[in-house]
Amino acid sequence: MLAEALVGEVLGRARSGGADFAELYVERWRRRGMRVLNGEVKEATSGLEYGAGLRLFYGSEVVYAYTNDLTPQSLLELTETLVRLKGLAGQVEASGTGGLDFRKQIPRGLHTPLIPLGAKDKRYRLERLLEAESGARIAPQIKQVQSSLTEWEQEVLVANSTGAWVEDRRIRSRVNVLAIAQDDFGTQTGTSGPGLSVGLEIFDLYPPASVGRKAAQQALTNLRAKPAPAxxxxxxxxxxxxxxxxxxxxxxxxxxxxxxxxxxxxxxxxxxxxxxxxxxxxxxxxxxxxxxxxxxxxxxxxxxxxxxxxxxxxxxxxxxxxxxxxxxxxxxxxxxxxxxxxxxxxxxxxxxxxxxxxxxxxxxxxxxxxxxxxxxxxxxxxxxxxxxxxxxxxxxxxxxxxxxxxxxxxxxxxxxxxxxxxxxxxxxxxxxxxxxxxxxxxxxxxxxxxxxxxxxxxxxxxxx
Structure with missing residues (x-):
């Protein structure tokens, strides 16, 4: 996500400014969401985040700052700003990598999804959420059903002044169903919301209709429940x-x-x-x-x-x-x-x-x-x-x-x-x-x- 030379220069400048330890964290994050209420799409969102945070240790004392501008000028200015907090800005070298020789670690793919999030379109997601609603409609007392899907893809780079360089990729998916039951005596809710570090196989691991049914059964149980004792x-x-x-x-x-x-x-x-x-x-x-x-x-x-x-x-x-x-x-x-x-x-x-x-x-x-x-x-x-x-x-x-x-x-x-x-x-x-x-x-x-x-x-x- 960032050039090795730039990362080395940021960390090297931090160390030359007196920090005992310097760490740069960089991430790229895409989030998606869809929410369906009573068969109607209420939200379908997608967003991107991209930024970096720099942390410096002076003994056990820590200073931290972040930016979403990842140009070399911005990152080096961020470094100087943090060093200045400790009164050592005049010691920061104008350039140099601090002599870092990075030891790169790449993820082994232990949590790689079977069905990537990009493998299916929005219609597929909508159909699955409608299946969840259908599964929740198990009794006339179920008056309202909301189903939603949350997904994210996160790419992370962590490098520090000891020479560590780590990259990681994280993908998560979660389905949520809220069912509302109502009769002449009151209103009760039930929920179900499985989630894992997986892709769209979440719908195979947790069939949407069963997720909806579980939420509805809980709402119906509470509808007939008596007040709890103390x-x-x-x-x-x-x-x-x-x-x-x-x-x-x-x-x-x-x-x-x-x-x-x-x-x-x-x-x-x-x-x-x-x-x-x-x-x-x-x-x-x-x-x-x-x-x-x-x-x-x-x-x-x-x-x-x-x-x-x-x-x-x-x-x-x-x-x-x-x-x-x-x-x-x-x-x-x-x-x-x-x-x-x-x-x-x-x-x-x-x-x-x-x-x-x-x-x-x-x-x-x-x-x-x-x-x-x-x-x-x-x-x-x-x-x-x-x-x-x-x-x-x-x-x-x-x-x-x-x-x-x-x-x-x-x-x-x-x-x-x-x-x-x-x-x-x-x-x-x-x-x-x-x-x-x-x-x-x-x-x-x-x-x-x-x-x-x-x-x-x-x-x-x-x-x-």
Whole structure:
């Protein structure tokens, strides 16, 4: 995307101006989207982004700036501007590459799509979205259906003053369906939204009609549900998106973004027991075609499988370059950013609780009265402590070990570091689900997941 000589000159000038480390991040990004509401196209968009960001380290202190003008003059002016912030502009060499001999790494194509995004036209996409709507029209109570497709192609170049040169290509696709059900007593919604690092084979992996049907079934279930009870009780949390609780209330506490600042209750806990022995918690950037996967992170390091908690013991944090400087820990390929307008920070990729050995039906045995939170929704988390409250999109009462009537409006309230110690059984039916996570370095695609699991007690907010 940029000439090697220009990249070398930018980094060389930064180093000659006093920076201990310099990194140039360049990206080209194309996004497409289509949204259909009740059979009518409401949006069909396509956009291009192109820009670069320059990051300089002075010890553990960092300065960052970006531009969408990638001419040599603009990039060199950007370099001088950043160096000037440290009062060393007079030392910047007029030219030169800093003697860098780049070690180039090219992606192996681990997540290459089977059907490229350019292989089909807009009509093909529209037909698939109409199939999703048709699949959702399973009852007269379904009054409105919205289906959408999001796609992006991202090309990335990361080069730094150690001589690293990394290129990566990322392609992602996601289908979303929202179904609204209504009767004389109220209105309820249901959603379904699979996504992966794939091309248009997303429609083969997740047939559109089945995606629509799943959303509609959830809406109809909630339409006949009674208000949820309130109180402290055992809770079985469903697999796949059930993992969002521990993503938000635990995962963020394990990023060096908070750990290095001592802003996490899990700082300085390596080697200590922090969870139930049946819990192994993993963040994996290498999952084939995972929604949050890539071959390299946004700092140019290979992604990896990082075991964060093993059998209840804290083994690792998610470490970016800045976090490594502050803590002395090894980087784990966890540096991520939304785009070139953000400096990278340590972020989750595909984070999940590993499968256990408890058969699913055994999770419910012995529960006299509890809640089955089959599908989780959004919520709020208090940074640092992991205190959370999350809505449940689909829930059922557990009575005498059996799943009984559906309930709606349930909230789960607790603290992540405490809840993970109260997990008493984990099933073997691991599934994952895509989502978008916002933090200091912007909004990123992440995958959450877990098998079904039983927590001995959680405060359930509902209607007493």
């Amino acid at each position: 109180g402290t009780m055992p809770v079985v949390i469903g697999n796949a998106f059930g993992g969002v609780i521990f993503h938000e209330a635990l995962g963020h506490l394990l990023e060096t973004t908070s750990v290095a600042k001592k802003a996490s209750v899990l700082s300085d806990k390596l080697g200590e027991k922090v969870a139930s022995e049946c819990v192994t918690y993993i963040d994996d950037g290498t999952t084939p075609h995972g929604w949050g996967s890539s071959e390299f992170d946004d700092e140019g390091l290979p992604t990896e499988r990082t075991v964060l908690i093993e059998n209840g013991v804290l083994k690792s944090y998610m470490v970016d370059r800045w976090g490594a400087e502050r803590t002395g820990l090894r980087p784990t390929g966890s540096g991520r950013r939304q785009d070139y307008t953000f400096a990278p920070t340590s972020r989750m990729r595909n984070t999940f609780i590993a499968p256990g050995d408890t058969p699913l039906d055994k999770l419910f045995e012995g529960i006299e009265y509890g809640l089955y939170a089959k599908d989780m929704g959004g919520g709020q988390v208090k940074p640092g402590s992991g205190e959370y409250n999350f809505g449940v999109k689909e829930a059922y009462i557990i009575r005498h070990g059996r799943i009984e009537e559906p309930v709606r409006g349930a909230m789960l309230v607790g603290k992540g570091p405490e809840s993970i110690q109260k997990i008493v059984a984990v099933s073997n039916d691991l599934e994952t689900a895509p989502g978008m996570c916002g933090s200091l370095s912007g909004s990123l695609p992440v995958e959450v997941g877990q098998p079904h699991l039983l927590i001995s007690e959680i405060v359930v907010g509902g209607q007493a």
